[in-house]
Amino acid sequence: MADAKPWLTIVGLGEDGPEGLxxxxxxxxxxAEVIMGAKRHLGLLPDVTAELVEWPVPFADGLAILNGFKGRQTVALASGDPFWHGAGSAITRALTPSEWRALPGSGMLSLAAARLGWPLETTPSFGLHAAPFARLRPHLASGQRILATMRDGEVVNLLAHWLTDQGFGATQIHVLQALGGPRERVFTIRADEGTNEAAHPVSVGLEIAGDGASIPLASGRPDVLFENDGQITKRPVRALTLSALAPKHGEHLCDIGGGSGSIAIEWLMxxxxxxxxxxEINPDRAARIKENADSFGLTLNVVSGAAPKTLEGQNAPxxxxxxxxxxEEMLAWIWANIPAGTRLVANGVTLEAEALIAKWHADKGGDLMRIELxxxxxxxxKRGWKSSYPIVQWSVTL
Known part of the structure; x- marks a missing residue:
């Protein structure tokens, strides 16, 4: 017996409408009995007999409407490839595999590569139609190529100004407008020149150039990248700490006593x-941590208050x-409440912290390292050596 046809089909629609389907x-x-999509997509359809339903704004409000058509043959329209910064994953998240199928069209990435001749496997891509420009910050380096979607034409000019402010005004911006359709237009500007010519729908190909500061790829980024009031894990110690924390795919970190947020930020990077x-117990520092994370385009949850009380009810790290x-209270709480297998790294600089760490190390094991720089x-x-306070680092698995 053949499998029943899914009630929902997700169709990727390009700017050329039915011709490219x-x-x-x-x-x-x-x-289809029902076709649901954005107003622009509905206007690209061929003659159909289905009921046409415009997707509302905000996007999330349309998911309940779409699910209300379950049992009827329904098509949800999306741009190009629905699963590249598109609606596909949001639509299918609450559905079983038997309920839906997807028929992608030519996505922006493929069309952009066809116009620019760039290899997709080595070109980072971003959905900046719903993300801050700062998401690009770690990738700004002369010679880097980047592909990104834009919310509308006006944002292309804002991006040009932002790149110029970052010191990359010499960047070549290839403006990719309405790719694949009759209104397609591709033109190039320098970031420091800007443009008011771009029109929606639009994406960009960036060839980064300029003398702006590039962010190193290895852990232990320069301290100057993190706004701080002196409470910061300095660069060499931060590199050793990230190595001890040893981040792995999909993991979550709890950074207690965040200071400037440099450890959590480099973890996310x-x-x-x-x-x-x-x-972070200090509200001013907590706000600064958030600002530092935002400057890299990173999403970092910041909790202001004293640990371990603030750890209660949080996601297991x-x-x-x-x-x-x-x-003592914090370590006792961690051992009583955090699941076995969690990795713990603690840095101590005071004699009291060193004594406490030595005591717990003797009881729980792990690795103990003294860092003197x-x-x-x-x-x-002439010149001489100026020593920093030594730091005791304890690494252990609960």
Missing amino acids: SAASLAALQE SHPSLSATAF DAIFIGGGIS AQSNPLGR
Whole structure:
């Protein structure tokens, strides 16, 4: 017995409307009882007999409407490839595999590569139609190529100004307008020139150039990247700490005593699948942590208040870093409430913290390391070594 046809078909529609659709997509549209999509997409349809339903704004409000058509042959329209920064994953998240099928069209990535001749496997891509420009910040380096969607034509000019402010005004912006349709237009500007010519729907190809500061790829980024009031895990210690925390795909970090947020931020920069929560008792520092994360385009949950009380009810972490305020109470709470297998890294700089860490290390095991660093400083007409406070680092798995 053949499987029943899914009630929902997601059709990727390009700017050329029905001309670019496959035979399967055209058949789905003709057989549909209901077709739901954005006003622009509905205007691109061929003659159909289905009931046409405009997708509301905000997008999330339309999901309940769409699910209300269950039991009727329904088509949901999306742009190009529905599963590249598109509506596909949001639509199917609450559905079973037997309820839906997808018929993608030519996505922006494929069309952009066809126009620019760029290899997709080495070109980072971003959906900036619903994300801040700062998401690009870690990728700004001369010679880097980037593809990105834009919300509308006006945003292309705002992006040009932002790139110029970052020191990359020499960037070539290839403006890719209405790719694949009769209104297609591709033109190039320099970021420091700007443009008012771009029109929706639009995406961009960026060839980054300029003398702006590029962010290193390895852990232990320069301290100057993080606004702080002196409470910051300094660059060499931060590199050692990230190595000890050893982030892995999909893991969540609890950063206790966040300070500037540099540890949690560098954790997030390790891979887009990672998440983190920073806990900071000082409200001014908590606000600064959020600002630092925003400057990199990162999503970092920041909780203001004293640990361990603020840890209650939070997502179970895969790793914990204690950078400040370590106490007997905190360690006892962690061992009583955090699941076994969680990795803990604690840095102590005071004699009291060192004694506490040594005591718990003797009881719980793990690795204990003393970090002593010195930097050359002027000493009269010559130079000498100026030592930083030594740091004791304890790494253990609960």
